[in-house]
Amino acid sequence: xxxxxxxxxxxxxxxxxxxxxxxIVLLLTSGGFIYAQQFHIDxxxxxxxxxxxxxxxxxxxxxxxxxxRIYSELNPDSSFHYSEQALxxxxxxxxxxxxxxxxxxxxYALLNKGNYPQALQTLLSxxxxxxxxxxxxxxxxxxxxxxxxxxxxxxxxxxxRLSEIAxxxxxxxxxxxxxxxxxxxxxxxxxxxxxxxxxxxxxVESILYLTINRVYLNLKKYDSAFAAxxxxxxxTMQSGYKRYLGSVLLNTGRTYxxxxxxxxxxxxxxxxxxxxxxxxxxRGLVAASLLLADYFTESGRKDTAFAYIxxxxxxxxxMNSPDLSLRVYTALSRYYxxxxxxxxxxxxxxxxxxxxxxxxxxxxxxxxxNIDFDQQQRKQEIEAAEKEYRNRLNxxxxxxxxxxxxxVAAGLWKRNIFKQKAYTLLEKQKQEIDSQKSTVERxxxxxxxAQFQLIQSEKMASLGELTAGIAHEIQNPLNFVNNFSEVNRxxxxxxxxxxxxxxxxxxxxxxxxxxxxxxxxxxxxxxADAIVKGMLEHSRTSSGQKESTDINALxxxxxxxxxxxxxxxDKSFNAxxxxxxxxxxxxxxxxxQEIGRVILNLVNNALYAVNEKQKQNLNGYEPIxxxxxxxxxxxxxxxxxxxxxxxxxxxxxxxxxxxxxxKPSGQGTGLGLSLVYDIVKAHGGEVKVETxxxxxxxxxxxxxxxx
Numbered sequence: 001x002x003x004x005x006x007x008x009x010x011x012x013x014x015x016x017x018x019x020x021x022x023x024i025v026l027l028l029t030s031g032g033f034i035y036a037q038q039f040h041i042d043x044x045x046x047x048x049x050x051x052x053x054x055x056x057x058x059x060x061x062x063x064x065x066x067x068x069r070i071y072s073e074l075n076p077d078s079s080f081h082y083s084e085q086a087l088x089x090x091x092x093x094x095x096x097x098x099x100x101x102x103x104x105x106x107x108y109a110l111l112n113k114g115n116y117p118q119a120l121q122t123l124l125s126x127x128x129x130x131x132x133x134x135x136x137x138x139x140x141x142x143x144x145x146x147x148x149x150x151x152x153x154x155x156x157x158x159x160x161r162l163s164e165i166a167x168x169x170x171x172x173x174x175x176x177x178x179x180x181x182x183x184x185x186x187x188x189x190x191x192x193x194x195x196x197x198x199x200x201x202x203x204v205e206s207i208l209y210l211t212i213n214r215v216y217l218n219l220k221k222y223d224s225a226f227a228a229x230x231x232x233x234x235x236t237m238q239s240g241y242k243r244y245l246g247s248v249l250l251n252t253g254r255t256y257x258x259x260x261x262x263x264x265x266x267x268x269x270x271x272x273x274x275x276x277x278x279x280x281x282x283r284g285l286v287a288a289s290l291l292l293a294d295y296f297t298e299s300g301r302k303d304t305a306f307a308y309i310x311x312x313x314x315x316x317x318x319m320n321s322p323d324l325s326l327r328v329y330t331a332l333s334r335y336y337x338x339x340x341x342x343x344x345x346x347x348x349x350x351x352x353x354x355x356x357x358x359x360x361x362x363x364x365x366x367x368x369x370n371i372d373f374d375q376q377q378r379k380q381e382i383e384a385a386e387k388e389y390r391n392r393l394n395x396x397x398x399x400x401x402x403x404x405x406x407x408v409a410a411g412l413w414k415r416n417i418f419k420q421k422a423y424t425l426l427e428k429q430k431q432e433i434d435s436q437k438s439t440v441e442r443x444x445x446x447x448x449x450a451q452f453q454l455i456q457s458e459k460m461a462s463l464g465e466l467t468a469g470i471a472h473e474i475q476n477p478l479n480f481v482n483n484f485s486e487v488n489r490x491x492x493x494x495x496x497x498x499x500x501x502x503x504x505x506x507x508x509x510x511x512x513x514x515x516x517x518x519x520x521x522x523x524x525x526x527x528a529d530a531i532v533k534g535m536l537e538h539s540r541t542s543s544g545q546k547e548s549t550d551i552n553a554l555x556x557x558x559x560x561x562x563x564x565x566x567x568x569x570d571k572s573f574n575a576x577x578x579x580x581x582x583x584x585x586x587x588x589x590x591x592x593q594e595i596g597r598v599i600l601n602l603v604n605n606a607l608y609a610v611n612e613k614q615k616q617n618l619n620g621y622e623p624i625x626x627x628x629x630x631x632x633x634x635x636x637x638x639x640x641x642x643x644x645x646x647x648x649x650x651x652x653x654x655x656x657x658x659x660x661x662x663k664p665s666g667q668g669t670g671l672g673l674s675l676v677y678d679i680v681k682a683h684g685g686e687v688k689v690e691t692x693x694x695x696x697x698x699x700x701x702x703x704x705x706x707x
Contacts, residue, residue: 043070047146048082061089061098063146068105070148072112073243073281076321080109096135097164100126101151104168111175114322114355123172130165149241152201162199166192170208177215178323186215190583206235207244213251217258226255246276246284253291266295282319286312290331302339309335326355477524484517484524491517549592551636551703552581552629558596559627562603566611575610580628585636588705594679595703601672602640602699603627608663609644609697635685635702643696652691676701 047070051063068083087102103126110119129135136157147153152163169192177185189212196205209232216225232248253268269288276284293308309331316324333348495510559577566573603625610623623643630637647655647662654660658674676699680687684704691697 050146057089057093058140059145061086061093061095062140062144062151064089065098065101065105065151066146066148068102068109069150072105072108073283073319075319076109076112080106080113083109094138095140096129096132096137097139097157097160100130100135100164100168103129104164104171108171108174111171111178112319112321112323116175116179119175120172123168123175127165127168127172130161130168133161136161149239150201150203152199152203155199155201159199159201162195163201163204166194166196166199166201166204166208168192169195170204170211173211173215177211177218182215182218186212186219187583189215194580202235202239203241206232206239206241206248209235210244210248210251213255217251217254222255222258226259229255242275243279243281246272246279246281246288249275250284250288250291253288257291262295266292269295282315282321283324285315286319286324286328289315290327293331293335297335297338302335306335322355326352329355474528477528480524481521481528484521488514488517488521546589546591548587549590549595550587551585551590551638552583554592554596555579555581555599555627555629555638558599559603559625562600562607563625566604566607570611573607573611573614575607575614575623575625577625577627580626582629582631584631585629586631588636588703590683590703595683598676598679598701599627599638599640601676602701605672605699606640606642606644606697609642609646613644631705634705636705638701638703639698641696641698646693646695646697647689647691648693649691652689655689656687 047063047067051060051067054060054063064082064086068079068081068086071079071082083102083105087099087106090096090098090102103122107119107122107126110116110122139157139160140153141157141160142153144153150167152160155163169188173185173188173192175185176182176188189208193205193208193212196208209228213225213228213232216222216228229248229252233252236242236245236248249268249272253265253272256262256268257265269292272284272288273292275281276288289308289312293305293312296302296305296308309328313328313332316328329348329351333345333352336342336344336348491510491514495507495514498504498507498510556579559579563575563577606625610625613621614623626639626641628639628641630639651660651662655662656673656677658671660674661672677687680701680703686702688700688702689697690700
């Protein structure tokens with residue numbers, strides 16, 4: 001649809017209608033949106049009439065909640081009004097989850113209106129209700145007329161509550177992102193994602209991946225941003241809930257833009273416009289229009305840029321959202337300043353100042369900080385009370401233990417009398433043991449020598465897997481370097497021909513392409529250099545000295561190396577691997593090469609397990625390996641989980657013994673898990689395993705934070 005519009009515009013411009021260009025652009029780009037907007041307004045009016053007509057308060061709650069949700073991206077004032085209606089009825093019916101939902105929607109509406117302090121207070125009030133397990137006692141379950149899919153009423157009460165908590169965390173994440181606190185925003189998003197996965201609400205999960213992408217873009221973590229937006233798109237398509245598809249396409253474009261692919265970015269902006277028109281999504285229309293306006297401004301096509309800005313202005317005025325108006329006024333001010341229109345520049349600068357003063361002025365900022373501080377203080381008080389309770393409980397346990405110890409001591413005293421009698425017999429036995437000691441020591445020496453040889457073999461096998469992974473990591477940037485070098489060679493030949501023909505301008509254009517490609521070659525060459533340096537850092541001979549190491553980065557690196565190492569040996573193997581890293585883990589003092597070997601061994605075992613199960617050709621089976629981290633008090637946990645065949649219960653107690661293996665002869669030394677156990681113990685940690693035969697296994701490494 002958009003392509004047809006711009007083809008018509010080109011025709012009109014070529015027919016001496018340049019003066020009417022802006023008006024035509026506005027009419028063409030807004031036609032589909034007006035139709036979609038009217039469609040959504042008609043649907044809303046039908047919902048409102050149905051809500052007012054029914055005498056059933058439960059149906060009113062459901063419909064008012066849906067109306068407030070739909071209005072959340074159309075008009076924050078209307079969203080607040082209908083969510084408030086839903087809150088009043090939910091309180092009368094004692095529907096706690098619906099109260100939490102209504103408060104959350106009211107908080108989101110306040111956020112869009114620019115009242116950040118009141119938005120924070122309202123969202124925290126919603127969270128108090130939702131985090132109380134008692135809110136699961138009186139819950140609407142099943143399908144209701146006029147309900148919104150995102151409410152997830154078809155799930156169990158527990159899953160509904162987790163879904164609402166996830167959505168509330170998402171709203172808090174947006175609030176802190178708008179306040180430029182991206183670290184805290186990401187913390188809330190990750191907590192939300194954890195609850196969304198537990199609730200199995202794919203719609204909320206897709207929304208969280210979308211907003212996580214925005215934070216990663218602001219934190220300049222572009223690889224993570226790209227992975228998050230891909231997950232957002234996949235989850236959106238999986239759920240079929242496309243209200244935020246425009247936003248997903250918009251942020252996909254932004255991600256390509258920061259990665260330097262302007263053409264692909266613009267294509268996604270246009271897709272966003274079409275999806276936003278279809279869904280009546282103002283925010284997507286405004287944002288995509290402004291980004292396209294920036295592109296056309298830089299390209300020198302001022303009229304087209306102004307048309308897009310005007311389109312954004314029209315959409316922002318319909319939503320009456322200060323933050324959208326601020327973005328549009330900023331674009332208009334910049335446009336008029338670049339075109340020397342001082343009167344219009346001053347006009348929009350005044351509007352920008354006015355919105356900034358009302359949106360988040362010093363007074364509001366102080367109120368926001370006070371509410372945030374009070375919340376943190378309440379959290380600390382609760383944690384202190386819990387710690388005091390645990391201390392008292394420990395004292396009671398200690399007193400009880402001392403009493404038991406006294407009883408045991410009395411029993412031990414009596415037993416000591418009998419031990420004295422047995423001592424003489426033990427002395428005689430000791431002489432016999434001493435005579436056998438020399439024989440055992442000789443056998444032990446021979447065993448240690450054999451064990452050393454096997455350990456060296458195990459290390460060389462690990463080195464081979466690391467080498468395969470490193471080769472794969474370096475291949476991608478080398479492919480870029482080779483491809484761009486080849487293109488540059490062809491371009492230089494072409495430029496030489498143009499120069500010989502006297503076509504200076506064409507030659508300059510080709511030279512610009514060569515320069516651009518050279519920048520790509522330089523970028524990917526540096527990328528390959530960074531990969532090599534990073535691999536050498538982690539592959540160098542261990543000095544045994546502990547270093548402050550980023551656990552999440554270490555896990556991610558060795559997961560990829562293990563996977564690509566196996567792929568290098570078996571091209572037919574394919575498995576899904578996922579990560580769930582706790583950002584609070586931070587850095588831990590370890591010997592990175594040793595812990596890297598632990599992760600590599602566990603991931604290799606997991607990949608081997610799912611590969612073996614995949615060979616059974618089970619219907620619907622998808623091999624998955626998940627590596628996650630978690631920070632608990634004074635410990636850090638690293639988990640490697642698979643859905644392979646699991647470990648038979650009869651051999652679980654033997655898996656950490658040297659030379660014991662469940663693999664076929666010639667495929668394992670039996671020292672992998674033994675080395676894992678020894679390395680972790682040397683770090684003062686523990687290794688645990690949870691397994692279910694036929695279902696999979698999970699190995700958990702616990703390391704002390706301070707050692």
